[in-house]
Amino acid sequence: MEYENCYRQVERPKYDCLLFDLDDTLYPYSSGLATACSNNIKDYMVEKLGIDRSVIFEMSNLLYKNYGTTMAGLRAIGYDFDYDEYHSYVHGRLPYENLKPDPVLRSLLLSLPIRKVIFTNADKVHAVKALNILGLEDCFEGIICFETLNPTHKNIVSDDEDDIQFTGSRSFSSTTNDNTEIFDIIAHFSQPNASISSLPKTPIVCKPSTHAIEKALEIGKINPQRTLFFEDSVRNIQSGKLVGLDTVLVGTSQRTKGADHALESIHNLRDALPELWVAVNKSSSEVGYSGKVAVEMPVTA
Numbered sequence: 001m002e003y004e005n006c007y008r009q010v011e012r013p014k015y016d017c018l019l020f021d022l023d024d025t026l027y028p029y030s031s032g033l034a035t036a037c038s039n040n041i042k043d044y045m046v047e048k049l050g051i052d053r054s055v056i057f058e059m060s061n062l063l064y065k066n067y068g069t070t071m072a073g074l075r076a077i078g079y080d081f082d083y084d085e086y087h088s089y090v091h092g093r094l095p096y097e098n099l100k101p102d103p104v105l106r107s108l109l110l111s112l113p114i115r116k117v118i119f120t121n122a123d124k125v126h127a128v129k130a131l132n133i134l135g136l137e138d139c140f141e142g143i144i145c146f147e148t149l150n151p152t153h154k155n156i157v158s159d160d161e162d163d164i165q166f167t168g169s170r171s172f173s174s175t176t177n178d179n180t181e182i183f184d185i186i187a188h189f190s191q192p193n194a195s196i197s198s199l200p201k202t203p204i205v206c207k208p209s210t211h212a213i214e215k216a217l218e219i220g221k222i223n224p225q226r227t228l229f230f231e232d233s234v235r236n237i238q239s240g241k242l243v244g245l246d247t248v249l250v251g252t253s254q255r256t257k258g259a260d261h262a263l264e265s266i267h268n269l270r271d272a273l274p275e276l277w278v279a280v281n282k283s284s285s286e287v288g289y290s291g292k293v294a295v296e297m298p299v300t301a
């Protein structure tokens with residue numbers, strides 16, 4: 001591996017990168033942002049996509065469960081919309097006032113001279129805003145977010161061989177489902193023996209797909225064998241484990257399958273993983289790590 005010669009020291013730290021989810025990991029679920037976000041997504045589906053409110057609950061659950069995010073599911077089943085507009089609708093009116101600066105977490109993070117990177121399914125605007133409010137904006141080398149993994153914003157019906165076929169024969173709306181066939185995911189799962197493999201694919205790359213995690217690691221030049229991954233989502237933890245990451249489930253003290261560690265709160269980091277500091281103390285002078293963190297990293301798309 002290309003990483004083999006990074007630190008040819010007598011005793012190098014076990015990890016050279018800490019990869020953090022943001023929402024409900026660096027601040028608690030009890031802040032209410034997740035609930036508000038979920039409600040905003042449902043409102044978007046009704047108001048912007050014209051979906052009947054009576055099916056929203058079931059549909060959004062099925063999409064979230066099968067595609068990682070409701071947004072990814074909506075795109076898969078045929079809805080077309082502007083990604084920036086979607087993000088600004090669902091995140092733009094979150095109760096950010098519920099988030100407070102977290103100097104305790106800030107000191108914890110800054111005391112760890114190990115590379116730290118954010119990996120979130122959310123968009124960059126939300127990630128930067130939340131980190132700023134928490135007072136953690138300079139604790140991370142970079143942010144891997146929605147735009148990093150989905151750099152093509154424009155909604156193109158087809159980007160390959162189908163282009164010619166469609167030219168002049170049909171018209172497509174970028175905002176409505178009037179002339180696009182929508183896959184009925186509720187009807188699909190109401191059938192006996194409904195298969196997951198026959199679901200339409202989404203163009204959106206996001207956790208918990210292992211492809212998304214591998215892509216993030218590649219973009220961030222992160223070696224999974226030497227990285228500790230912090231997440232509140234059990235399924236993201238399980239995918240992380242599949243790609244070789246060591247994992248910390250945050251938000252519960254109960255370890256589940258795929259979780260190497262479990263923290264009730266990210267504030268328990270030092271108590272639960274003191275070896276992170278021991279390893280640093282033993283080797284920081286040897287490896288000559290400056291401990292200085294950079295604000296920007298070219299992984300934000």
Ligand SMILES: [Mg+2]
Pocket residue numbers: 021022023024025231232233
């Ligand atoms: Mg999360």
